[in-house]
Amino acid sequence: MTDATNAAWASLAALDKPSLNTLFAAGDRLADYSTQLNLPGGTIRFDWSKTHLDGAHVAGFTALAEAAGFAPRRAAMFAGEHINVTEDRAVEHTALRGVGRETSVEEAHALHLRMKSLVEAIHAGALGEVRHLIHIGIGGSALGPNLAVDALARDEPLVDVHVVSNIDGCALEAAFKACDPATTLVAVASKTFTTTETMTNAHSALDWLGQNGVADPYGRVIALTAYPDKAVEWGVDETRVLPFAESVGGRYSLWSSIGFPIALAVGWDDFAAFLDGAAAIDRHFESAEGMANLPLRAAFADLYYTQLRGTQTRACFAYDERLRLLPSYLQQLEMESNGKSVTLDGQPVGRPTAPITWGGVGTDAQHAVFQLLHQGTNLVPVDFIAAIIPGDSLSPDHHRNLLANCFAQGAALMAGKASKDGARAYPGDRPSATMLCEDLNAATLGALIAFHEHRTFCNGVLLGINSFDQFGVELGKEIAKSIVAGSASFDPSTEALLAEAGIK
Template sequence: MSEAFKAAWAQLAKHSDPTLADLFAADPQRVDKFTGRLELGEGGILFDWSKTHLTDALIADFTALAEAAGFDEMRRRMFAGEVVNPTENRAAEHSALRGVGREASVEEAAALRERMKLLVQAIHDGALGEVKHLIHVGIGGSALGPALAVDALGRDLALVDVHVVSNIDGVALEEAFAACDPQTTLLAVASKTFTTIETMTNAQSALDWLAANGVADPAGRVIALTAAPEKAVEWGVDETRILPFAESVGGRYSIWSSIGFPVAVAIGWEDFQAFLDGAAAVDRHFRDTAGAANLPLRAAFSDLYYARIKGAETRAVFAYDERLGLLPDYLQQLEMESNGKSVTAEGDPVDGPTAPITWGGVGTDAQHAVFQLLHQGTHLVPIDFIASIAPGDALDPAHHRILLMNCFAQGAALMAGKQSEDPARSYPGNRPSATILCDDLDPATVGALIAFHEHRTFANAVLMGINPFDQFGVELGKEIAKKIEKGGEQFDPSTEALLAKAGLAG
């Protein structure tokens, strides 16, 4: 990395560490200064980073780091469809899928999206017969994104009952079978290469289930979502039911492509388009906003302050909304698969921590489980709280009022603490948190939340000098699993003993 880049990091390490209480006392405008809002048509999202240790001086030095890291140029290259994944010589054009990016890529994405729209509408219009259920099989980004969006948006008035299955454990697939009528079930197979062993094994078992339950043409019930349509044809899928997506779309960034098919089937095309539009609003903000006013970049400043400067090994995300219960799982892959690297984009060893471990849960359940450690434990854990002002239920308003009061109270308590002469009842305070407060949890807002975290992850990567778009770390285990299946290989004594015990020894 350049000398300016190294010097910028060295300057950041020199900052003092005033308490959060001192920061608020010293600056009456702190809330306004470290809060920003994104407008999303009829609603929006408030981002409050005032309860973190960011200061004007830190923001200035992080802005200098962004300049030294070439952030503006890397952002331009990503939106221009140029190579930003050097190890695989690829672009990363997920924003083009929602209409913001290189013109040719936006046009190509629009054509593929129109193809998916026609199929979705045909299903809803009954052209494929009565369809009450969809079993969607995929893994990684091909499952986590659809599962999150369907769970968040398809609870009340789902047009089709969608079950997302990723685990090769047959129990997961059997649960989906038990909830579906085979005569009214479609099967979506999501695989970029259409060779992923877990996905294709699950897909074949789903076909067998359809056939065993009297479906005359099981293959005719399959929709393929893939970047390798020729492989889907070989597998037996009718080419009119193949929804392709571009090779430049990575798995954890793929929900905006045909991988979003189960979302559109569940909630309808109009709401799916709103989901895309919400993400596009974040794209335009991220692309066009300079400096610390850029909300994903500001979030990255906070992330890196705690992970790199203060040594925080984890970052917690707590959604005070049952509909976002899968968000921590989704962010685990997005952040840790993208930025869990040990070399820079140039292939040199990194000189500090990269992605923290992302974890979390749902409020208020988590308060009675892990918050003991957050309030009184010895670990520094920066926290994001995410909530919606509008409730997702029609019960007594007391439910939502109590939910929000608990959310805000936890941030206040973590910051303020409470001293006691009894050490066991003393709270140190000065523990950082950020709050992401949505006006409502509608399709545009969910799309915006996902896109915000995508760009936050990218900004973190650029400021660390790493490539967030490859994921070679997931390959080695797969290779060894294939060797075990093939047989004839010798492994360490522990693995050999486990294979023998399970009856898998070659």
């Protein structure tokens, strides 16, 4: 942290913190904190009026952003500079959507055309009848595709996709039971093509194909990787290898060839719309300044709660069954990106970084965890996400009640309810934000995901950390490999567990 950023934080900490009711009484909150964006797939309203942001805090966070070098760091990302300093890499997922360094955009476009050709060839029958795809990956190679396929391909997908990430054989066996090996392709998604869980599952999938009459199992494999030579060496024909750039991080990779199962399930036109929706947010994020920049505005609110109010979690509730996997996706995006304890120059951050991201789907969550949100002792900022146009064809009563519950929860969290009976009293003054889509389609889903990517970036810049490495996931992997190899000893507890499980 620099003297300027420390001074900005000190100024923010000294500000008064008015209640939400006071803020609403003082002025037109909607005019200042609720904005509707027109996007390729329809509008999205970003309503942050029920957060505790006010003019003084916005000015303070704006000063912090200037002190932290937000504008030049944003420009450096779009220019393809190596802002991932610990790994000496550029961060170019926006180039996959057509926004970024010209050469990177051109390279991404060429790789997309290669993927489009293969997707359309499969749909046209070039590989025979293909009814199923088992997509094998983990982390960003699985969470993004799983979210998008579940959200967009519920009604008559062009190919039935099963995403498998867990090395637990039960997960892979469930996919086997749902697929006919004679009409199944296997996508192996691994940036390095060495990920233990992914490659173990891939070998088992090949065994399954071979044991069930497929003469050439490797001929049924599509490889999605940043290291195509390793995929060819493993046995995949080079015509079925879909590369992506090494500068694309795993949790930002669903826009690349890692998105192959999305395109295969919904068709290329919808995948292109998915990219276009994200690109619209990229252009907004690149050009808008201050409070007009919606991801930056969201980061101001995030940091208000973690830094000035001591919150340790942030919840996301999707009032749309099609977005049931969004909280899991955001967990990786936010916690792997900003779950750090040192600054860009390796010094202790000295303040909280990423909160714990969690959530669920409405209205299920209302009957499970909302008790704590309304009457518990933990202050939890909440995001609500919903769509005006229903995703079902049932009676309108379903969707009317769904949206009524969504909006009621935000209103109740803010207003509360007094009672002489403490068990029936609601303190209120609890914050929420709402993202209301006109429709949930490929473009708006792309926009929502890109919004959260840039929100995460903003939080990282203002905290002075690197959002694009993830060394914290490595130590456990290394120890697991040493256990399998039988090459290490551990504490008595771990040794006893290994012995009881018969692993050592």
